[in-house]
Amino acid sequence: MLDTERLDGLDTLNSDTPEQELPALDIPKHERRVQTVIQDLPVETLCAKISRGALILQPEFQRNFVWNSTKASRLIESLLLNIPIPVVYVAEAPGGKQEVVDGQQRLTSISAFVAGSFPEGVNLKREFKLSGLQVLDELNGKRFVDLDVATQNLILEATLRVIVIKAESHPDVKFEVFERLNLGAEKLNDQELRNCVYRGRYNTLLARLSEYKPFLEIQGLSAPHNRMADRQLILRFFALHRLTHLHYRGNMKQVMNRELDEHRDPSDTSLKQFEELFTRSIDMAWAVFGKKAFRRFQPGTGAGANGTWEERLNFALWDTLLYTFSFYQKSDIIPHADRIYEEFLDLMTHDPTFVEYVVSTGDKAERVKYRADVWRQRMDAVVGAPRTDGRLFTRKLKESLFEQDPTCAICGQRIQSVDDAEVDHIVHYWRGGKTIPENARLTHRHCNRARGGRED
Known part of the structure; x- marks a missing residue:
């Protein structure tokens, strides 16, 4: 993203400097009047x-x-x-x-x-x-x-x-109207403008996710940002994930506007899926990088020189790393956290094009695509392709196990009803355990929840 939108303490979210060089808005000619x-x-x-x-x-x-x-x-x-x-x-x-x-x-x-x-x-x-x-x-x-x-x-x-x-009126034209009217003493940043223009359940979700503790830890915050910089980060992630880097054509600002406008009131199911996607992806970033997540690493130059980490969060790395993590499960990532960390250091040290596209300003499509493709190749080399098996066993398997033996594998007591039962992974899913009958056992719901060590 633009240098003016890079997060230095999450306080510089406005994007109105001359060096911005945003591409023209993609609006049909007949829709360009308000x-x-x-x-x-x-x-x-x-x-x-x-x-x-x-x-x-x-x-x-x-x-x-x-x-x-x-x-x-x-x-x-x-x-x-x-x-x-x-x-x-x-x-x-x-x-x-x-x-x-x-x-x-x-x-x-x-x-x-x-x-x-x-x-x-x-x-x-x-x-x-x-x-x-x-x-x-x-x-x-x-x-x-x-x-x-x-x-x-x-x-x-x-x-x-x-x-x-x-x-x-075209939604992007309305946004431009709002932005140009907002030239007074206390200028709102882009996300504050979106909060006013595109109200709805999506906005409420962004506010709730901004309170997610690992996300706060990554930003170095104890509470959500008072200028909604954190909400813009979350929106960027959702917008790119839905569009994918393959279909991104540039102008992230417009992409985020459309994401929030076209999906402002998602269903309960969609909201739950969005929340799970974000928290799971953040958890993986935290597991691999901790407080260094989405920060640029600069290798030392010269004999004996030490590398350094930038303190501020980098938009380009936010887009690249979190976007890629979103296609994996924790069970793919956590066992390989150290190798992924080292792979990132190697990439920041030996790929000058990747480094240039992380450092330079702008959200040009070729840069977004290059970063995503290169990092995905590195991830696949370490982890392999994202696993496709789900985490949940089928009800049919649960009913079959209950008919065979309705005994809880944890407490040893009889399970009175199939609805009181859960099918648990013998080898934890997040440790690579597969969702197959051979790795399944029947437990009380309560016993399974109290077991600990689960993915969530």
């Missing part, structure tokens, strides 16, 4: 839409509302003074709802004052009383309900211009 509708809506209408969930401000107020009470109060004063309020941009979302693209702080302040309190989780006193007013200073200390009816109506009848970005 489809919009202009509306002038009274505050009362906007507050009603927010209250019933038709206009979504932000999924996590405590992380995104950053104004203080004085700034919010002065916005209310501006409404009363008939001072024009900047245009609000919203985007049409599935289900007939609208999502705020630009104007979340303003709309949150206005709706909170009318409702009487700030949203839960905001680092302010819940009760919203006007403060810091300089023109209408006689209103300081007042709530909305304390105002006379005429003043309340001035607020409720004040209109805000709202530009609605229609659903038929």
Whole structure:
């Protein structure tokens, strides 16, 4: 990935420097214009839409509302003074709802004052009383309900211009709109923008996986990153895994946007599969490299010189190593962890092209493909091709073993029901034990779970 997006303490995720050299977005010509509708809506209408969930401000107020009470109060004063309020941009979302693209702080302040309190989780006193007013200073200390009816109506009848970005607009064009509107004081990074534009269950999964302890350990963090850099890493992994390096054509930013947009609300089954895929792949990276995972190794130059490891996590190695691990099982990797580690050191020492494609900026397709192919060849030489046998035995085998002898192989007691039984690997799966009848034994579910040493 770009140097500006390499993680130096996971704090430099923005990608807007001149050296970026991103390829052009792959958007059909007839879809390159944003489809919009202009509306002038009274505050009362906007507050009603927010209250019933038709206009979504932000999924996590405590992380995104950053104004203080004085700034919010002065916005209310501006409404009363008939001072024009900047245009609000919203985007049409599935289900007939609208999502705020630009104007979340303003709309949150206005709706909170009318409702009487700030949203839960905001680092302010819940009760919203006007403060810091300089023109209408006689209103300081007042709530909305304390105002006379005429003043309340001035607020409720004040209109805000709202530009609605229609659903038929191309998703990458909508992302560009959001990004260009976000040129103010506190610029959101790409993942924070995605969090606003592509809300859904996929986003929730990224947030949950960012708390996975081995992932935190690899990053050197004790808690998820406050600018969502870790969520972008997870999204990169899922996007590349789904697309595969063979079909990647460049522009990882656009690939991630499409991944999140097209799959924003996966099924429960898909969510479970995604979570297992990520945690299993991270576990393998941790088992092989520990805290050196996804870091560049620089061999020493000259006689007696020692090699060094970079401290910051490298996007190119993240893509290459985790992507390749995802095609294996722990039973393939763990017995060969030391050899895989040494293979990586050898690759970083003796393949100048691989090193160049790790160090240089950009996500050009030929570089992604070269790194993936070369590392996969190294992995296959050590481990062999990924095993295709699954970890779970069939129910038919369990019923057959139960009919032959319903005795638990661990505690020696009778298993009362076939549903209370599990088929266990005699030689652990993660140690290379095969999922075949000869390596199967019948146990109580509880006994098997308590056995320990399992893959998970």
